[in-house]
Amino acid sequence: MNLFILISISIACVVFLIFPFYRKTEFRNDNQQSYSEIRKEKVLFELTSELENGTITNGQFNELKEELFKIESIRISSNNEEIDPIEEIIKTKKNQDV
Amino acid sequence: MSISNLGLSLLVITMNLCIYSIIGSIIGIRLGNSQIKLSAKNAAYCTFFTTLISSMCLIYAFVTNDFSIKYVFMHSNLSMDPAYTWVAMYAGNEGSLLYIALVISLSILLVLLFKPKDMYESEPHLIAIMSGFLLFFIGVMVFFANPFDTFQTNIPSDGRGMNPLLAHPGMFSHPPLLMAGLATISIPFSLITSMILTGTFRNNGLDFVRTTSLIVWSILGVGLLLGSWWAYTILGWGGYWVWDPIENVGLMPWLVMTAFIHSIIVQRRRGMFRVWNVLLIFLAFVLAQFGMFINRGGPVVSVHSFAASTLGYIFLGFMVFSALFCSLIFIANYNKIYSENKIESVISREAAFLINNFFLLAITFVTLWGLIFPLINEVFYNETVTVGAPYYNAVNGPVILLLLFIMGIGPNLSWKGTSNSNLKTNLLYPSLIAIITFTLFFLSSNKPIMSSLALSSIALVLSTIIFEWFRGSRSLIKNGTHWLYAFFKLISNNRKKYGGYIVHISILLIALGVVGINFYQVKIDKVVSVGERIEIGNYKIEIAEINENNFNDRREKVATFLILDSNENIVNTLEGNNTFYPTFNMASIRAGILSSPIEDLYIIPSDFIDNDTMKLIISINPLVWWMWVGGPIFILGTLISLWPRNFNKS
Numbered sequence: 001m002n003l004f005i006l007i008s009i010s011i012a013c014v015v016f017l018i019f020p021f022y023r024k025t026e027f028r029n030d031n032q033q034s035y036s037e038i039r040k041e042k043v044l045f046e047l048t049s050e051l052e053n054g055t056i057t058n059g060q061f062n063e064l065k066e067e068l069f070k071i072e073s074i075r076i077s078s079n080n081e082e083i084d085p086i087e088e089i090i091k092t093k094k095n096q097d098v
Numbered sequence: 099m100s101i102s103n104l105g106l107s108l109l110v111i112t113m114n115l116c117i118y119s120i121i122g123s124i125i126g127i128r129l130g131n132s133q134i135k136l137s138a139k140n141a142a143y144c145t146f147f148t149t150l151i152s153s154m155c156l157i158y159a160f161v162t163n164d165f166s167i168k169y170v171f172m173h174s175n176l177s178m179d180p181a182y183t184w185v186a187m188y189a190g191n192e193g194s195l196l197y198i199a200l201v202i203s204l205s206i207l208l209v210l211l212f213k214p215k216d217m218y219e220s221e222p223h224l225i226a227i228m229s230g231f232l233l234f235f236i237g238v239m240v241f242f243a244n245p246f247d248t249f250q251t252n253i254p255s256d257g258r259g260m261n262p263l264l265a266h267p268g269m270f271s272h273p274p275l276l277m278a279g280l281a282t283i284s285i286p287f288s289l290i291t292s293m294i295l296t297g298t299f300r301n302n303g304l305d306f307v308r309t310t311s312l313i314v315w316s317i318l319g320v321g322l323l324l325g326s327w328w329a330y331t332i333l334g335w336g337g338y339w340v341w342d343p344i345e346n347v348g349l350m351p352w353l354v355m356t357a358f359i360h361s362i363i364v365q366r367r368r369g370m371f372r373v374w375n376v377l378l379i380f381l382a383f384v385l386a387q388f389g390m391f392i393n394r395g396g397p398v399v400s401v402h403s404f405a406a407s408t409l410g411y412i413f414l415g416f417m418v419f420s421a422l423f424c425s426l427i428f429i430a431n432y433n434k435i436y437s438e439n440k441i442e443s444v445i446s447r448e449a450a451f452l453i454n455n456f457f458l459l460a461i462t463f464v465t466l467w468g469l470i471f472p473l474i475n476e477v478f479y480n481e482t483v484t485v486g487a488p489y490y491n492a493v494n495g496p497v498i499l500l501l502l503f504i505m506g507i508g509p510n511l512s513w514k515g516t517s518n519s520n521l522k523t524n525l526l527y528p529s530l531i532a533i534i535t536f537t538l539f540f541l542s543s544n545k546p547i548m549s550s551l552a553l554s555s556i557a558l559v560l561s562t563i564i565f566e567w568f569r570g571s572r573s574l575i576k577n578g579t580h581w582l583y584a585f586f587k588l589i590s591n592n593r594k595k596y597g598g599y600i601v602h603i604s605i606l607l608i609a610l611g612v613v614g615i616n617f618y619q620v621k622i623d624k625v626v627s628v629g630e631r632i633e634i635g636n637y638k639i640e641i642a643e644i645n646e647n648n649f650n651d652r653r654e655k656v657a658t659f660l661i662l663d664s665n666e667n668i669v670n671t672l673e674g675n676n677t678f679y680p681t682f683n684m685a686s687i688r689a690g691i692l693s694s695p696i697e698d699l700y701i702i703p704s705d706f707i708d709n710d711t712m713k714l715i716i717s718i719n720p721l722v723w724w725m726w727v728g729g730p731i732f733i734l735g736t737l738i739s740l741w742p743r744n745f746n747k748s
Contacts, residue, residue: 002099002100002101002103002104003099003104005104005151006099006104006107006108009108009111009147009148009151010111012144013111013115013141013144013148016140016141016143016144017118017137017140017141017144018137019137019140020132020133020134020136020137020140021133021137038215038216038218041216042216
């Protein structure tokens with residue numbers, strides 16, 4: 001009985017560990033999508049507060065928002081695993097505009 | 099395969115899962131590969147289940163009296179009440195390590211499940227750090243302190259039995275809470291470290307860090323309070339706290355965590371104290387490891403270390419490693435942590451928080467110095483020195499008083515700065531009440547000035563909270579709303595703040611007990627015989643009888659005391675006992691306690707001289723009852739503070 005428990009647990013652990021590799025594509029897309037949503041939410045929050053503070057104008061806000069959505073859509077379709085800090089890109093763009 | 103082999107095999111599997119989880123996380127970070135990261139995360143999840151089943155194996159061995167396992171033999175016997183099986187599991191070093199590993203693995207599981215999504219960047223680092231911490235404890239068990247170690251020959255038919263001091267209801271919760279509190283300080287530590295490493299130590303995850311810190315802090319706090327209750331009722335010390343090393347090593351991280359949960363509010367509100375917060379959580383973590391070291395074979399003598407072992411050097415090594423790791427992370431990432439925001443006014447809420455932090459750290463370092471001073475003296479001067487309660491009371495007493503004072507002032511101050519008119523409005527009535535309290539107690543008693551100052555500080559804090567509640571509730575009363583409804587609405591609207599005030603009230607109640615016992619206690623030592631009467635305060639005590647009971651594992655002497663009123667009527671009967679356990683060469687004394695909100699009558703049968711005569715220590719301990727009332731209020735306040743604003747949505 002004890003041996004059976006040990007073998008069962010060992011098999012369950014191994015299956016659980018290799019599971020992400022088995023569902024590779026599906027997981028990657030899900031993850032990318034949810035990370036992208038979180039990133040968009042974070043950057044939009046920052047942009048809104050900057051708009052409220054008067055650091056950026058309405059026009060700049062809309063432009064940066066469009067830029068953000070464009071970057072995110074490219075990132076998802078390109079299947080690139082590396083997560084660049086999107087805030088940096090927005091900051092560069094903002095500095096150019098200002 | 100025996101149950102011991104299964105238990106050990108599962109520990110080995112857990113160890114491998116930890117290693118996989120650490121290596122997987124690091125490779126996943128390096129390669130930016132989500133599959134490897136997720137696989138490492140799954141390994142971290144699995145550690146809980148393997149540790150849980152391994153722990154169940156040990157409990158099963160206790161339940162079935164499997165004395166082939168050395169740990170079961172050492173900590174149980176056939177006559178042990180089955181209810182104490184849970185206590186027996188952590189009654190010694192090996193079992194308590196398994197329990198700690200179980201708590202850490204559960205923390206990993208819960209943190210990964212409930213962590214906010216926007217902390218995704220730091221997740222692999224978090225997994226690596228927490229798995230590394232778990233790996234240490236599992237590794238110690240697998241290589242040095244195996245709880246499933248067995249006798250190869252001559253398997254005993256009965257066990258040695260559990261340490262008799264642990265046979266107390268408080269033991270079901272005090273040690274596990276204390277150990278869990280010390281072990282789970284690793285949660286906020288790991289969260290912050292992983293956020294620093296990924297450059298995401300911003301406001302995103304701070305609420306989660308605060309929530310986990312509050313949970314850890316309250317677990318440790320309740321554990322300490324239960325320990326005090328246990329000491330008060332069973333150890334026969336005549337008190338709830340004796341500044342014993344084992345008590346102190348639990349208190350120090352709690353004090354630092356208290357500072358941390360206050361200063362993290364400032365970071366959340368004002369973006370300040372980032373460096374300070376990192377230092378505090380690192381210090382709390384290192385002190386928790388110091389506690390593990392002292393508890394498990396450290397060089398300091400304690401009256402109640404149940405997990406003592408010869409593994410002190412391993413825990414010392416881990417503590418040194420933790421300190422170096424923290425220093426390295428801090429130095430390498432200082433620029434990422436540094437915040438340029440400065441305190442704008444000394445009369446501000448954030449300044450009050452900072453002063454509160456300094457006082458808490460002062461108490462911590464005074465306590466730490468008292469703990470290590472005998473060691474330093476022995477190593478460098480070859481002298482044996484004992485640092486006892488008088489040192490701690492003399493040095494920490496005034497600092498605690500100042501801390502109470504700042505607790506009363508702080509809530510009256512505003513963020514960024516307080517105008518003079520606001521300060522006058524908020525502080526006028528609380529200050530008046532405090533001054534009146536001081537004058538009354540100072541003039542009406544011959545006690546030291548410290549007692550009057552302490553009571554007036556308690557009055558200041560309490561009146562501050564009541565006035566704050568009053569002002570807040572009044573602003574919500576409109577269109578005939580009942581004041582009680584407005585009061586609950588006020589608390590419900592800002593649970594973090596008002597939950598915190600409820601916790602402050604519980605601290606005041608504990609302080610009230612401390613003041614009562616330290617300044618107003620009446621105590622006598624006397625040798626008495628059966629039939630003799632003693633008068634103390636308003637009590638008349640008659641020694642009714644002394645009975646001796648012999649059991650298989652102990653010899654028990656029970657004294658019965660009759661409490662009489664002024665008309666010689668019996669109003670109560672108390673029992674105190676002194677029990678000797680030959681197997682452990684240990685005595686356990688239980689005091690007879692008549693408790694009321696005003697005072698406790700506390701009778702300790704410290705020594706039985708012959709069949710009719712004994713030495714008694716009798717004391718009247720004023721206001722101690724409130725200390726134990728403070729415990730549930732502490733839990734209530736913490737729960738209110740933690741309760742999500744919209745539970746269903748959360």
